Amino acid sequence: MGKNTDMAQAVNDRWFHSPTAEREMTMADQPGGTLKVRDLTPEEVARGLRDGRVVLVDVREPNETEVERFPGAVLVPLSAFDAATIPAPPGSEIVFACRSGRRSVTASLAAQEQGFTYDAHLAGGLLAWKAAGLPTET
Numbered sequence: 001m002g003k004n005t006d007m008a009q010a011v012n013d014r015w016f017h018s019p020t021a022e023r024e025m026t027m028a029d030q031p032g033g034t035l036k037v038r039d040l041t042p043e044e045v046a047r048g049l050r051d052g053r054v055v056l057v058d059v060r061e062p063n064e065t066e067v068e069r070f071p072g073a074v075l076v077p078l079s080a081f082d083a084a085t086i087p088a089p090p091g092s093e094i095v096f097a098c099r100s101g102r103r104s105v106t107a108s109l110a111a112q113e114q115g116f117t118y119d120a121h122l123a124g125g126l127l128a129w130k131a132a133g134l135p136t137e138t
Contacts, residue, residue: 035109035112037109037119037121038119038120039121040095040120040121041128041132042122042129042132045097045122045129046129046134048095049071053091054092054093054094054095055074055086055087055088055095056070056072056073056095056097056122057074057076057096057097058073058074058075058076059077059078059081059096059097059098059103059104059106060075060078060098060099060126061077061078061079062077064099067138068126068136068137068138069136069138070097070126070137071136071137073097078106078107081107082114083110083114084114086116093120094116095120095121095122096108096111096120096121097121097122097125097129098126099125100125100126101121101122101124101125103125104121104122108120
């Protein structure tokens with residue numbers, strides 16, 4: 001595993017195995033700082049995409065996105081995650097997505113640990129997106 005993959009795994013372990021109900025954790029390099037992830041609904045993300053305000057970053061693996069994907073999403077698999085590779089036009093909001101919402105939280109936290117302010121994810125992931133009747137590509 002590479003350095004960024006190791007960081008994503010460490011973030012995942014701390015986030016999902018944390019006894020803290022609010023799912024916050026202290027950043028090692030910023031005393032007193034916390035990492036937080038905002039839940040966005042499928043409708044909020046779809047509206048942001050339509051308005052050109054959102055860059056949707058799908059952190060699922062290529063074998064998953066070959067089967068079904070979010071229209072217009074950028075693929076940055078969690079297995080090789082590096083937030084620096086995400087295209088972020090000025091004024092856009094980066095929103096992470098995955099199948100169910102777990103890996104997208106991990107990606108957001110890893111990005112924040114890398115110094116980026118990407119704190120939003122699609123709550124419920126592709127499952128919620130489809131349940132809301134939003135389109136996918138195959």
